[in-house]
Amino acid sequence: MKFYKLCIIGGGLAGLSLAYYLVSLGVKDIVIIEKSEVPGGLLITKHIRGYTFDVGGSHIIFSKDKEILNEMLYILNGNYVKHRRNSKILLDGLFIKYPFENGLKDLPPQKRFECLRDVIQAYIDRLLGKVKEPHNFLEWMYYVFGKCITDTYLRPYNEKLWKTDLRTISLEWVGGRVPNPPLEDIMKSAVGLETEGYKHQLIFYYPLRGGIYALINSLISSIKGLNLRCGEEAVRVLHDNNYNIIETSKDVIGCMYVVSTSPLNESAEMFRPILGKMSSNLRLLRAVPLVVVSLGFKGDAPPYHWVYVPTEDIIFHRFAFLSNYSPYNAPKGAVSLITEITFRDPDEATNVSNYSIVNRVIEDLEYIGILKNSRYVEVYDVTRWRNAYVIYDELRSKVLSEVRDTLNKYNIIVHGRFGLWEYLNMDVVFRKSKELASYLALKLK
Numbered sequence: 068m069k070f071y072k073l074c075i076i077g078g079g080l081a082g083l084s085l086a087y088y089l090v091s092l093g094v095k096d097i098v099i100i101e102k103s104e105v106p107g108g109l110l111i112t113k114h115i116r117g118y119t120f121d122v123g124g125s126h127i128i129f130s131k132d133k134e135i136l137n138e139m140l141y142i143l144n145g146n147y148v149k150h151r152r153n154s155k156i157l158l159d160g161l162f163i164k165y166p167f168e169n170g171l172k173d174l175p176p177q178k179r180f181e182c183l184r185d186v187i188q189a190y191i192d193r194l195l196g197k198v199k200e201p202h203n204f205l206e207w208m209y210y211v212f213g214k215c216i217t218d219t220y221l222r223p224y225n226e227k228l229w230k231t232d233l234r235t236i237s238l239e240w241v242g243g244r245v246p247n248p249p250l251e252d253i254m255k256s257a258v259g260l261e262t263e264g265y266k267h268q269l270i271f272y273y274p275l276r277g278g279i280y281a282l283i284n285s286l287i288s289s290i291k292g293l294n295l296r297c298g299e300e301a302v303r304v305l306h307d308n309n310y311n312i313i314e315t316s317k318d319v320i321g322c323m324y325v326v327s328t329s330p331l332n333e334s335a336e337m338f339r340p341i342l343g344k345m346s347s348n349l350r351l352l353r354a355v356p357l358v359v360v361s362l363g364f365k366g367d368a369p370p371y372h373w374v375y376v377p378t379e380d381i382i383f384h385r386f387a388f389l390s391n392y393s394p395y396n397a398p399k400g401a402v403s404l405i406t407e408i409t410f411r412d413p414d415e416a417t418n419v420s421n422y423s424i425v426n427r428v429i430e431d432l433e434y435i436g437i438l439k440n441s442r443y444v445e446v447y448d449v450t451r452w453r454n455a456y457v458i459y460d461e462l463r464s465k466v467l468s469e470v471r472d473t474l475n476k477y478n479i480i481v482h483g484r485f486g487l488w489e490y491l492n493m494d495v496v497f498r499k500s501k502e503l504a505s506y507l508a509l510k511l512k
């Protein structure tokens with residue numbers, strides 16, 4: 068049996084960025100086990116007849132953490148473009164500026180008035196203590212934004228994305244992730260003055276060539292002596308005396324420490340030897356599955372980056388013009404577009420046929436005027452993801468603390484978006500990798 072100091076399960080961004088920081092701290096003797104033939108996890112890009120599609124959904128590079136942002140750009144080694152966000156919400160045929168509360172000026176006057184009136188009323192009610200403190204995501208929307216903004220955009224959009232009762236999503240999820248602008252900005256936007264919200268995402272970066280996978284490619288080539296074993300799945304983790312044993316689909320490996328980025332809801336069997344009965348609780352963790360339908364077609368695109376679609380009549384909740392992220396993402400005179408569709412459960416996402424979902428997307432794009440004619444479509448792709456958005460329900464925090472504590476006792480650390488079971492963007496994944504690398508470097512050197 069080959070023995071390593073550290074075995075990382077998963078060669079997505081979390082596993083690779085952890086290896087990157089560990090190697091930069093001089094730690095050697097690490098192996099990464101990746102079940103897919105290609106590393107990168109959600110950051111996979113497909114290239115089809117001149118079109119580039121980020122098939123894990125629209126990914127942009129941004130952060131309020133300047134140090135990490137600079138490190139991500141450094142890794143890209145000059146292969147990136149800088150953008151000022153131009154994103155919209157499609158409502159009743161109108162493209163409203165995103166975030167919605169900064170785009171009230173784009174609404175018809177009556178709606179603009181109602182949204183402004185309700186947000187001021189909600190503000191006064193909060194000041195006077197006339198409303199109960201919110202206990203869940205849905206209550207929080209009404210509490211902060213009032214009835215009109217919530218009923219017109221926030222509630223339908225989030226119900227469409229989460230495919231779950233928003234009352235079951237806890238406030239823990241809201242903090243920092245949902246734009247919560249000053250009242251003054253909302254008033255300005257209602258009278259037609261330009262304001263911006265969600266400002267740390269206003270300027271973003273994107274690879275010039277290679278799609279978002281360029282970040283993975285650059286990361287891989289920056290890790291000296293990388294030992295990445297693709298097409299090999301970690302199946303079981305056992306603890307024997309002072310070390311861990313990983314049974315993979317091809318081998319048995321020994322190691323002092325294990326870092327797992329494998330999705331917790333799919334890790335019940337893998338961790339059963341360590342967690343015992345507790346491991347069944349992992350199956351109770353809920354996430355929203357996603358299907359990304361990509362289309363390459365001849366024609367022009369409006370100058371937007373991505374567009375949110377809150378209404379139920381259109382199948383996708385968001386679409387993104389990747390050819391506006393980089394001109395290399397589509398041939399000249401053509402558009403590279405991805406659409407994102409969530410499902411209630413993984414079976415629903417698996418059972419829908421490629422034929423029916425692609426046709427429905429094409430129909431809807433024609434209906435909203437983005438695709439002039441279905442005959443212009445040159446290529447398409449359908450990619451399914453079992454886990455895209457972690458659901459922060461009540462059960463989550465209870466299951467997680469028990470599981471993490473037990474695993475830690477055996478030098479098994481969970482990491483990454485689905486290992487930690489947290490709504491993590493790439494910058495936070497990098498930050499957590501950096502912190503974990505500092506901790507492990509002390510233990511492993």
Ligand SMILES: Cc1cc2nc3c(=O)[nH]c(=O)nc-3n(C[C@H](O)[C@H](O)[C@H](O)COP(=O)(O)OP(=O)(O)OC[C@H]3O[C@@H](n4cnc5c(N)ncnc54)[C@H](O)[C@@H]3O)c2cc1C
Pocket residue numbers: 076077078079080081082100101102103106107108109110123124125126127128129299300301302328329330337357407454455456482483484485486491492493494496
């Ligand atoms: C639709 C969508 C849009 C997003 N947009 C943005 C954005 O614009 N900006 C941003 O910063 N972030 C964005 N994110 C978040 C970003 O995708 C994640 O932060 C990041 O990709 C998480 O990387 P990870 O390595 O933790 O997980 P993953 O990408 O899931 O990687 C985990 C890896 O582990 C492997 N694996 C799993 N189980 C095993 C096993 N048992 N054995 C071996 N290998 C295994 C998997 O094959 C996979 O390669 C977005 C996420 C989604 C879903």
